[in-house]
Amino acid sequence: MRTTWAVxxxxxxxxxxxxxxxxxVGTLVVALEAEPTSLDxxxxxxxxxxxxxxALFETLTQFKPGTTEIMPGLAESWALSDDGLTYxxxxxxxxxxxxxxxxxxxxxxxxxxxxTDPNHPYYNTGVFGYADFTLGMIDTIDVxxxxxxxxxxxxxxxxxxxxxxxxxxxxxxxxxxxxxGADIVVHPVGTGPFQFREWQPGIKLVLDRNLTYWGEPATLxxxxxxxxxxxxxxxxxxxxxxxxxxxxPPPEDIERLRNDPNFDVVAKxxxxxxxxxxxxxxxxxxxxxxxQAVHYAVDKKAIVDGILRxxxxxxxxxxxxxxxxxxxxxxxxxYNPQKARDLLAQAGYPNGFEVEFWVPQTGSGMQQPVExxxxxxxxxxxxxxxxxxxxxxxxxxLDKVFGPPAGELPxxxxxxxxxxxxxxxxxxxxxxxxxxxxLNGFNESFYKNEEVDRLLREARVELDADKRLPxxxxxxxxxxxxxxxxxxxxxxETFVVRAGIQGFVFQPTQGILxxxxxxxx
Amino acid sequence: MITYLIRxxxxxxxxxxxxxxxxxxxxxxxPGDPVKIMLGPRANAETLERVRAELGLDRPLPVQYFSWISxxxxxxxxxxxxxxxxxxxxxxxRFQSTALLGFSALLLASLGGIGAGIAAVFKRxxxxxxxxxxxxxxxxSIPVFWLGxxxxxxxxVRLGWLPTSGMVSSVGGGGVGDMLxxxxxxxxxxxxxxxxxxxxxxxxxxxxxxxxxYIKAARSKGLTETMxxxxxxxxxxxxxxxxxxxxxxxxxxxxxxxxEAIFSWPGIGNLIVNGILARDFPIVQGSILLIALSYVxxxxxxxxxxxxxxPSLRYD
Numbered sequence: 001m002r003t004t005w006a007v008x009x010x011x012x013x014x015x016x017x018x019x020x021x022x023x024x025v026g027t028l029v030v031a032l033e034a035e036p037t038s039l040d041x042x043x044x045x046x047x048x049x050x051x052x053x054x055a056l057f058e059t060l061t062q063f064k065p066g067t068t069e070i071m072p073g074l075a076e077s078w079a080l081s082d083d084g085l086t087y088x089x090x091x092x093x094x095x096x097x098x099x100x101x102x103x104x105x106x107x108x109x110x111x112x113x114x115x116t117d118p119n120h121p122y123y124n125t126g127v128f129g130y131a132d133f134t135l136g137m138i139d140t141i142d143v144x145x146x147x148x149x150x151x152x153x154x155x156x157x158x159x160x161x162x163x164x165x166x167x168x169x170x171x172x173x174x175x176x177x178x179x180x181g182a183d184i185v186v187h188p189v190g191t192g193p194f195q196f197r198e199w200q201p202g203i204k205l206v207l208d209r210n211l212t213y214w215g216e217p218a219t220l221x222x223x224x225x226x227x228x229x230x231x232x233x234x235x236x237x238x239x240x241x242x243x244x245x246x247x248x249p250p251p252e253d254i255e256r257l258r259n260d261p262n263f264d265v266v267a268k269x270x271x272x273x274x275x276x277x278x279x280x281x282x283x284x285x286x287x288x289x290x291x292q293a294v295h296y297a298v299d300k301k302a303i304v305d306g307i308l309r310x311x312x313x314x315x316x317x318x319x320x321x322x323x324x325x326x327x328x329x330x331x332x333x334x335y336n337p338q339k340a341r342d343l344l345a346q347a348g349y350p351n352g353f354e355v356e357f358w359v360p361q362t363g364s365g366m367q368q369p370v371e372x373x374x375x376x377x378x379x380x381x382x383x384x385x386x387x388x389x390x391x392x393x394x395x396x397x398l399d400k401v402f403g404p405p406a407g408e409l410p411x412x413x414x415x416x417x418x419x420x421x422x423x424x425x426x427x428x429x430x431x432x433x434x435x436x437x438x439l440n441g442f443n444e445s446f447y448k449n450e451e452v453d454r455l456l457r458e459a460r461v462e463l464d465a466d467k468r469l470p471x472x473x474x475x476x477x478x479x480x481x482x483x484x485x486x487x488x489x490x491x492x493e494t495f496v497v498r499a500g501i502q503g504f505v506f507q508p509t510q511g512i513l514x515x516x517x518x519x520x521x
Numbered sequence: 522m523i524t525y526l527i528r529x530x531x532x533x534x535x536x537x538x539x540x541x542x543x544x545x546x547x548x549x550x551x552p553g554d555p556v557k558i559m560l561g562p563r564a565n566a567e568t569l570e571r572v573r574a575e576l577g578l579d580r581p582l583p584v585q586y587f588s589w590i591s592x593x594x595x596x597x598x599x600x601x602x603x604x605x606x607x608x609x610x611x612x613x614x615r616f617q618s619t620a621l622l623g624f625s626a627l628l629l630a631s632l633g634g635i636g637a638g639i640a641a642v643f644k645r646x647x648x649x650x651x652x653x654x655x656x657x658x659x660x661x662s663i664p665v666f667w668l669g670x671x672x673x674x675x676x677x678v679r680l681g682w683l684p685t686s687g688m689v690s691s692v693g694g695g696g697v698g699d700m701l702x703x704x705x706x707x708x709x710x711x712x713x714x715x716x717x718x719x720x721x722x723x724x725x726x727x728x729x730x731x732x733x734x735y736i737k738a739a740r741s742k743g744l745t746e747t748m749x750x751x752x753x754x755x756x757x758x759x760x761x762x763x764x765x766x767x768x769x770x771x772x773x774x775x776x777x778x779x780x781e782a783i784f785s786w787p788g789i790g791n792l793i794v795n796g797i798l799a800r801d802f803p804i805v806q807g808s809i810l811l812i813a814l815s816y817v818x819x820x821x822x823x824x825x826x827x828x829x830x831x832p833s834l835r836y837d
Contacts, residue, residue, distance in 0.1 A: 029691040034795075037604050045561035126605065127572045129560030185605045201614060202787025203688055228686055228785045232670060236685040237785075239678050243691060395553035395800055402557060420563070439566040 026221035028501070028518055031234045031243040035202060035227035039188035041170035042115050043126045046364065047511045050167050051247075052225050054512045055207055056098075057170035057190035060089055060108065061161050065505045065514065068271075068324065068422025070161045074103065074171060074191065075149075084156035084463050091147040095214045097173035098195040105149040109141045110174045122174075125182045130168035133420070137163075156461045158468060159423035166421055167510060193218040193516040202227065218516040219503070235496070238263070244498045244520070247513075251309040254494065262499050267492040268506040269313065271320040271419030273427070274367055275485040276357075276376065281406035281446040284353050291483040292333070293343035297383045298376055299335040300488050307371045312489035317476055318427060320490045322508060325424045325472035330480035340383040352384025356410035359389055360397040365416035367491060373414060376486070387412060403438055406446040415444055415485075422509045424472050429456045432479055447484035522828070529821050533814075538590065540813040541806055545586050548802055555602045555800035576602060589806060599803035603796070612789065612807040618688060619788035620815070622780065623773040625708045630715035631766050637716070638723020638762075642750060645728065653720065660717025665776045669710040669783035676706060686785040707784040711776050715769040722765045726758040733757075759830045767823035774812055 036049035041057045044050050062073035075089040095103040113120045115131035116138070137157045142150040153160065163169060176189035188196050193215070194207040205225040209218045226243060228234040231250040237243045249257060249265070258265045278285040278294070285291050300314045316333075319326050344352060359373040360366055370391060377387045390410075392400060401413055420426050430441055433456045434448035452475050459471040493506060495513075500521030505514040556573050557564075564572075573579045577588065592599060598608040641653040677685035684703050689695045730736065731754050739749050778790030789808050796804035 027692050040605070043605065045559070045563075124575075127560065127568075127575070129564040129568065132565050132568060133563040182600070182605065183607075200689075200787075201611065202618070202785075202791065204691060222692075224691055226687060226691055226785070229791070230783050230785075233673065233686050233783055233785060236673050236678050237687075240681060240685050242684055242686060393553070393798075395558050395798055396551070398557050399552055399554045 026219075026520070027224065028220050028222075028245060028515060028520065029224045029226060029243040030513075030515070031226050031228045031237055031246040033227075033231075033234075033248055034229055036205065036225070038185040039196070039199075039205075040126055040185045041167045041172065041188075041190070042111070042128050042131070043185065044167060045129055048227070050510050051513050052205055052207075053167060053170070053188065054192075054507075055194040055223060055515060056188050056192045056196060057167065057172070058192050059165050059167070059169050059171070060091075061164040063165050063422065063507055063509065066507065068162070068419075068509060070165060073165065075164075078161070080463070084461075085153045087151045087153070087160065088144075089149045089151070091149060092214060093147055095191050096212050097171075097176070097191055098189045098210060099173050099176055100212075101173055101175050103171065103191055104146040105143040106146075107171055107174055108149050109143055111171050112138060112141060112169070114172075114177070115168070122177050122181075125177060125184060128168070130166070134163050134166050134168040156463060158460050158463055159421050159425050162421035162423050165509075167512070194220075194223050197222075220515060220518055220520075223515050238496060238498070241498075244501055245504070246496050247493070249494060249496045251311055254309070254311075257496055264497050264499055264501070266495045266497065266506075267311070268495075269320070269322055269508070270491060270493045270506075270511060271323055271422070271427075271508045272365055272416060272491045273315055273318055273320055273487055274312070274365070274372075274416045274489050274491065275315070275318065275414075275487040277401075277413050277415050277445045277485055278483070279406055279409055279411050279445060280448070280484050282409075282411065284347075284349060284355070285411055287347050288482055289343045289347035290349065293340040293347065293383070294380060294385060295333040295483045295486050296336045296343065297340035297385070298333075298379045298486055298488070301335065303372055303375050304489050307368055307375060308489065308491075311494060312367065312491040315487040315489050317480060318432065318485060318487045319424055319476060320419065320427070320508075323419065323422070323424050323427065325469055325476075327473045327476055329473070330477050331483075332480075333483070333486075337379075337383050344383060344385075349384075352386065354386040354388065355412055357387040357389050358397070358401065358410045358413035359391045360394050360414065361391050363394040363397065363416075365418050365491070366394075366414065367416070367489075369414050372488065376488075401444060405438075409444075409446075413444070417442075418511065419509045425456070425460045428472065428475055428479070429460055432484065433457070445484040447479075447482065449478055449482055452478050452482075526821075526825070529824075533817055536817055537810060537813055541590065541810050542586060544806060544809045545589070545802070546582070548797070548800065548805060549582050549585075551800070553800050555802065558799050559603055585802075589803070593807075593810070598807045601796075601801055601804045603799040603801040603804070608803045608807040612792065612804065612811055615787060615789040615792045615808070616811050616815075618786060619774070619777050619781070619790060622704065622707055622711065622786055622788060623770070623777055625704060626711035627715065627766065627769060627773055629708055630712040630719055630769065633712070634716045634719025635723050635762065637720040638727065639750065639755065641720070641724045642727045642731070642754075643746070653724070657717040657720050660720075661714045663713060665710055665714060666779040666783060668713055669707070669780055672706045672710055673783065688787055707780045707786050710783070711773060711780045714776065715766075715772055718769065719762065719765055723758065723762050726761045727754050730754045730758045756830065760827055763823055763826060763830065767820050770816060770819050774816070 032048045034048050036052045037046060038049055039053050041053045044053060059073050060075040061070045064071045074092055074095060076092045078087055078089045080087055091105055097103060112135055114122045115128040116135050137153050139152045139154045144150055171191060173189040176187060177184050180187040186199055193210055193213050195210045197206040197208045199205045207223045209221055228237055234246045235249055235253055238246045254265060257263050278291050280286055304312050304314050316328055317330055360369050373389050377389055380387050417431060430436055432443055432447055434453045436443040437446055455471045455475040459468045462468050503517040503519050556569050601608050637653055641650050644650050673685045676683045683706055688703050689699050736749060736753060739753050777788055781788040781790045793805055793808045
């Protein structure tokens with residue numbers, strides 16, 4: 001009888017929620033900017049979903065913590081044929097999905113073909129925006145035995161092992177797909193250090209330590225993600241102890257938080273660039289001198305200090321500073337309005353000109369698009385260029401700028417990019433090769449330089465890093481000389497954590513956070 | 522009464538069809554492509570086309586609308602474009618959270634508003650009356666998002682009395698007590714404006730009624746002022762008050778968008794905003810349908826209750 005009363009008493013206390021954080025031993029609560037849309041790693045396109053899914057799922061290769069270097073993941077080792085077209089992966093034995101099934105080579109084939117083969121029985125259980133981008137170079141997949149897998153590529157592709165570490169190449173339990181079908185988005189079953197417990201929509205997503213994990217088990221018992229959209233509310237929840245970790249604090253509070261012994265502010269450089277697209281096919285920006293002129297006219301440092309409050313660093317190159325092959329041995333556009341005026345005069349525009357300038361109101365990776373646009377508009381006005389700003393809601397903006405030919409786009413518009421796979425190809429080829437004009441790719445400025453195209457094409461199929469390096473360095477020189485964009489800054493990702501929390505890792509690609517080694521004090 | 526009820530319920534159908542069609546039309550006419558937003562820039566043109574066809578977004582507008590509405594009739598609310606999940610469980614669970622917040626706020630606003638209104642009438646033409654009037658004007662002039670942030674800062678961060686966000690505690694939690702504690706600040710923020718309005722309406726409606734002859738008669742009978750006001754005046758002043766309360770329901774749903782964003786309340790307001798930004802037609806349509814339905818039904822209940830409050834208002 002006494003036991004019964006004790007149970008009732010404890011239940012009441014728990015139910016009342018009054019003890020809340022007393023239970024928080026080994027639990028980390030992370031405040032995200034929004035709720036994950038889905039937990040199917042093959043269907044993710046936003047930061048919040050990727051951040052949650054990264055704790056649940058794993059890939060054949062993975063990034064060394066905090067870097068873009070490749071190390072073994074679910075594949076222990078691999079070999080590449082001499083012609084660069086055939087990868088043989090040797091998979092790790094003794095890996096189990098969270099539902100208890102064993103991970104084998106058949107599962108890899110299943111996971112890749114689910115996304116790329118329209119005849120696959122589970123192809124219709126989702127839409128895969130990243131599939132072609134991540135796996136499109138794979139021609140056929142041969143399962144040799146349970147732990148040996150051979151991938152034949154359509155063409156040699158230098159960043160391939162990095163693509164194999166992207167979240168879209170993650171392994172879902174095929175049995176779970178059979179069980180849940182399209183509802184797999186809320187029933188994630190992977191092999192990662194954490195496994196799914198429950199998801200209360202709009203409230204919280206709860207993950208537990210995976211006790212059968214093949215590697216070193218996670219230090220945390222429980223990892224909880226909570227969506228808190230308003231930055232001030234996110235901060236309030238951190239200050240009251242409702243959460244332990246927050247992403248993206250309000251910029252105006254960062255200085256105060258740095259001086260507060262209760263919190264640690266961690267700012268890490270992601271692989272991100274924010275830029276103004278200059279329309280290279282249409283006057284006046286079809287003239288290199290004019291593009292250089294407007295680039296000299298903008299005071300990037302003042303924008304980073306004044307508007308971004310140092311949540312980014314000034315860009316001297318379209319490539320983020322922490323990407324392999326980055327060089328500063330390029331033409332650098334330091335703020336110089338006099339030089340801008342001289343170049344404009346030389347190009348035949350002594351009195352400047354008037355252009356359209358499209359700006360989104362918000363947007364993923366767009367930082368403070370409107371404030372930055374207004375500053376740039378003023379800098380351009382100072383050298384005689386009138387830029388007429390037109391703002392758009394983000395969804396409308398995406399529709400407006402992706403797709404139409406150069407002639408229908410304005411002279412200037414804003415854009416940003418966040419690294420997918422840690423390889424310079426993902427910035428330089430995708431964004432600046434003449435082969436990547438929309439709709440083929442993402443070269444929004446319709447920039448074309450035959451020599452740059454040749455260098456970037458060679459660099460993406462050359463497998464020897466020593467030979468790739470000079471190709472990328474030369475390409476960066478030519479691109480900077482041509483100035484197809486005004487590259488403004490590379491953003492920091494800022495996190496605030498309760499003091500004493502250590503061991504979390506920020507991956508510069510896809511904004512991934514890793515919590516499996518987190519310790520609490 | 523029954524005929525009236527049947528007639529009202531019958532008119533529900535065209536109202537709901539009209540509302541959802543207007544929303545559908547607006548979403549359709551708004552620029553922006555749900556598939557581009559969903560798949561992100563890495564998707565190629567081929568994938569975009571294929572997904573558009575899979576979701577039926579390449580069909581003409583009337584076909585899309587009728588296919589949606591006929592599926593809704595059979596209980597299939599479709600699958601969210603952005604969340605890739607069945608719409609019905611999502612919108613109903615979000616709607617419950619908003620309803621909890623909204624009805625709690627409306628209840629507080631009604632009780633508090635009527636109470637404050639009556640108090641002002643008792644103390645009419647005194648300093649107290651002016652103070653109530655002043656507070657009421659402040660009350661319905663304060664923007665709800667500002668009030669929300671201030672409440673959060675004062676009672677959550679500074680004083681540490683109440684949680685600042687969410688519907689339950691991060692760890693553990695989930696019990697009734699836990700939920701009530703989380704409900705306090707959002708309800709305070711959301712109820713302030715309707716409370717002020719209901720107080721004003723109660724005061725002016727009662728002041729009008731107490732000019733009537735039957736009130737003079739009641740007083741001359743020797744009844745106490747309390748008896749006169751509460752028993753004789755209030756009941757007759759109640760019809761306009763009830764109308765205002767019914768109308769505040771719309772405000773509560775609209776205001777909950779801000780309150781939900783500030784307090785991370787897992788309600789339908791947030792869902793609709795995200796749905797609109799992602800051009801997620803099925804989510805927006807489903808949510809609006811549910812809200813329109815509840816709004817119409819609540820107002821029907823309000824209309825029916827006039828008859829109870831004032832028997833001279835009969836429906837036939």
